[in-house]
Amino acid sequence: MAVYKRTYTTYSGPLTPPRTRFLVLPRYSYERLFQSRFLTGFLVACFFFPLGCVGYLYLVNNLSVFSSMGFPVPDVFKIDSSFFRVFMNFQGGLAYILTALIGPSLIAPDLANNALPTYFSRPFSRTEYVVGKVSVLFILLSIITWVPGVILFFLQVSQAGSGWLSNNWFILRAIILGNLAWILILSLLSVALSAWVKWKVVAGALILGVFGIGAGLAGIINSILSTDYGSMIDISRIMYTIWSDQLNIESQTGLEPFEAWTGFFAVCIVCLLMLERKIRPKEIVR
Numbered sequence: 001m002a003v004y005k006r007t008y009t010t011y012s013g014p015l016t017p018p019r020t021r022f023l024v025l026p027r028y029s030y031e032r033l034f035q036s037r038f039l040t041g042f043l044v045a046c047f048f049f050p051l052g053c054v055g056y057l058y059l060v061n062n063l064s065v066f067s068s069m070g071f072p073v074p075d076v077f078k079i080d081s082s083f084f085r086v087f088m089n090f091q092g093g094l095a096y097i098l099t100a101l102i103g104p105s106l107i108a109p110d111l112a113n114n115a116l117p118t119y120f121s122r123p124f125s126r127t128e129y130v131v132g133k134v135s136v137l138f139i140l141l142s143i144i145t146w147v148p149g150v151i152l153f154f155l156q157v158s159q160a161g162s163g164w165l166s167n168n169w170f171i172l173r174a175i176i177l178g179n180l181a182w183i184l185i186l187s188l189l190s191v192a193l194s195a196w197v198k199w200k201v202v203a204g205a206l207i208l209g210v211f212g213i214g215a216g217l218a219g220i221i222n223s224i225l226s227t228d229y230g231s232m233i234d235i236s237r238i239m240y241t242i243w244s245d246q247l248n249i250e251s252q253t254g255l256e257p258f259e260a261w262t263g264f265f266a267v268c269i270v271c272l273l274m275l276e277r278k279i280r281p282k283e284i285v286r
Helices: 018-033 037-045 048-061 064-068 081-102 104-112 116-120 126-144 146-160 162-168 170-196 200-225 229-233 235-246 257-278
Strands: none
Touching: 018 126, 037 081, 048 081, 048 146, 081 104, 081 126, 081 146, 081 170, 081 200, 081 235, 104 116, 104 126, 104 170, 104 200, 116 126, 126 146, 126 170, 146 162, 146 170, 170 200, 170 235, 170 257, 200 229, 200 235, 229 235, 229 257, 235 257
16 A cells, blocks of 8 residues: 555554553563463462461460470570571572573563664653663562561561560561662662673573672682672672661671672662663664
8 A cells, every 4th residue: 555545643542651651561571471380480489488487487476385384495486587587598599599580581682682772762761661671570579578578577476466576676677678678789780781691591690690709709809908898799798788787686797787788889880880881772883
């Protein structure tokens, strides 16, 4: 049909609200991700440990039945900051593995297929694109980290009473703030590496290796210079220090909380600069 015979009109259908427009990316990403049975099974397996913690929590709060029968109850059976640090460490490790599985497929395919001009030719900014890609991980990791942690906390409050809450209210802050910090650094790191490496396998290996490389370099710096400041490039130590500080537990990592937060924000800023350099509506090929 000749062009002059076509009738061109503007789109008159429903529009996505600007504030929630970035959620379009997670919606279609989840449809593609959950086609993988392995990924779906792994996500379901991430809830086994929280369910075990629920059983342990119920058992500990009902040990008074055994003590009333004359059986000794060891002091090790108690719900405190150490219990929730173990929970955060375990679920944080699962979140790390899940990030390595999902993160490489977020931005790398768009860059490999030159899809960014298609995104940005629509009313979709670079900020919305990055936030949309980060929210894919942010939502999934929240479901397996701080959300079950908050549920465990309030289950403990319902069992132990208001007295336990008044003495341990800071644990709730640690669960939310500590896990959100972990999710943020994992999400930014994964999308930054995915943007710079167009091969998903290599990007996944880099996500797994960056923690080991950072820990190795930190150990070398600390050994040569006889200092602990090298640990500021070890993301694992940074997060462990932050979690321990929020839970009022001695971390024994050699880092002060201020130093850990400084390293945390430094990593986030580097990731944002990497994204700013790579996420552009055009690409110059030399």
